[in-house]
Amino acid sequence: MQSQPQTVYAIGECMIELQRSPGLDGAMDYRFGGDTLNAAVYMARLLDPARARVAYVTGLGADGMSAEMLASWEREGIDTACVQRLPDRLPGIYMIETEPSGERRFHYWRRDSAARHWLDAPAAGQVLLQLARARMVYLSGISLAILAPSDRERLIAALAECRAGGGSVVFDNNYRPRLWESADLARAVYGRVLAHTDIALLTLDDEQALYGEHTAQAAVERTRAQGVREVVVKCGAEPAVVWAEGALHEIAPARVDDVVDTTAAGDSFGAAYMAARLAGKDPAAAARDGHLLAGAVIRRRGAIIGREFMPAQLLPAASRP
Numbered sequence: 001m002q003s004q005p006q007t008v009y010a011i012g013e014c015m016i017e018l019q020r021s022p023g024l025d026g027a028m029d030y031r032f033g034g035d036t037l038n039a040a041v042y043m044a045r046l047l048d049p050a051r052a053r054v055a056y057v058t059g060l061g062a063d064g065m066s067a068e069m070l071a072s073w074e075r076e077g078i079d080t081a082c083v084q085r086l087p088d089r090l091p092g093i094y095m096i097e098t099e100p101s102g103e104r105r106f107h108y109w110r111r112d113s114a115a116r117h118w119l120d121a122p123a124a125g126q127v128l129l130q131l132a133r134a135r136m137v138y139l140s141g142i143s144l145a146i147l148a149p150s151d152r153e154r155l156i157a158a159l160a161e162c163r164a165g166g167g168s169v170v171f172d173n174n175y176r177p178r179l180w181e182s183a184d185l186a187r188a189v190y191g192r193v194l195a196h197t198d199i200a201l202l203t204l205d206d207e208q209a210l211y212g213e214h215t216a217q218a219a220v221e222r223t224r225a226q227g228v229r230e231v232v233v234k235c236g237a238e239p240a241v242v243w244a245e246g247a248l249h250e251i252a253p254a255r256v257d258d259v260v261d262t263t264a265a266g267d268s269f270g271a272a273y274m275a276a277r278l279a280g281k282d283p284a285a286a287a288r289d290g291h292l293l294a295g296a297v298i299r300r301r302g303a304i305i306g307r308e309f310m311p312a313q314l315l316p317a318a319s320r321p
Helices: 035-046 064-075 114-120 125-132 141-145 148-162 183-194 204-211 216-225 265-278 284-296
Strands: 006-010 015-020 028-033 052-060 083-086 093-098 104-109 135-140 166-171 199-203 230-234 239-243 247-251
Touching: 006 035, 006 265, 028 035, 028 052, 035 052, 035 064, 035 135, 035 141, 035 166, 035 265, 052 064, 052 114, 064 083, 083 114, 114 148, 125 148, 135 141, 135 148, 135 265, 141 183, 148 166, 148 183, 148 265, 166 183, 166 265, 183 204, 199 204, 199 216, 199 265, 204 216, 204 230, 204 284, 216 230, 216 239, 230 265, 230 284, 239 284, 247 284, 265 284
Parallel strands: 006 052, 006 135, 015 093, 052 083, 135 166, 166 199, 199 230
Antiparallel strands: 015 028, 093 104, 230 239, 239 247
């Protein structure tokens, strides 16, 4: 008898992105995105559904836009049973303004978004039990930053149980200073989560913003010292640095000359890395998969590219064109 597929739980916030439509006076395009949600979509595409599936953990409202979000995730094959619906809350919103120079400015309306309150829902305790028993739990610095301190404690306790029970915790350091009371608090919370983390997915720019100027190798050493078994440092167009299984690797990406939008480059890299590790690939091969997917994503506008633009060699055999 075939065993049931394992579930990977991704925790975070999906927001409504508003951006002015080119050539239309005052009109806005909207789409949905968020760091862990972007990764969850790509993982759902990359994993063999007979072996593993992705569940998203967050809070949404009972409004039409929240229902549209939920439906879009389900079309991607994401399990939405752990999404908490909060009738008195709404999704967060952010707007992108592009300067004449091409630089982008972001404006956020998320201070009281539904995702900040998912642990207030009646079923939140059951979700925490599922996380504690999971094969893999994935979250980011943003997943932590949006929570109230008491809710962070409950989540960290579930992560500790997950790792103690043989599950894997994957932490992406996505550091957004405006979401934290202070850098000192962020460092303290990160340290507590890293103590229960198996795979750390670090962006070097965020490491430097939080801990000061240092190299990727220094980030690896500090993170290893906190008990993390596998450390990946993403360095943009430079080689990623991977420490795992007693060996240090530097994995260079292929050059991409036609970059359109770097949104979700790190999220997609992480998704492909996690999917590869779940499929049994070694860390160096997983990093190469990460670069391959990120290279495809930055050639298209938006965080989530169309399925037709996914690298075919990364897709499960049943999903290949």
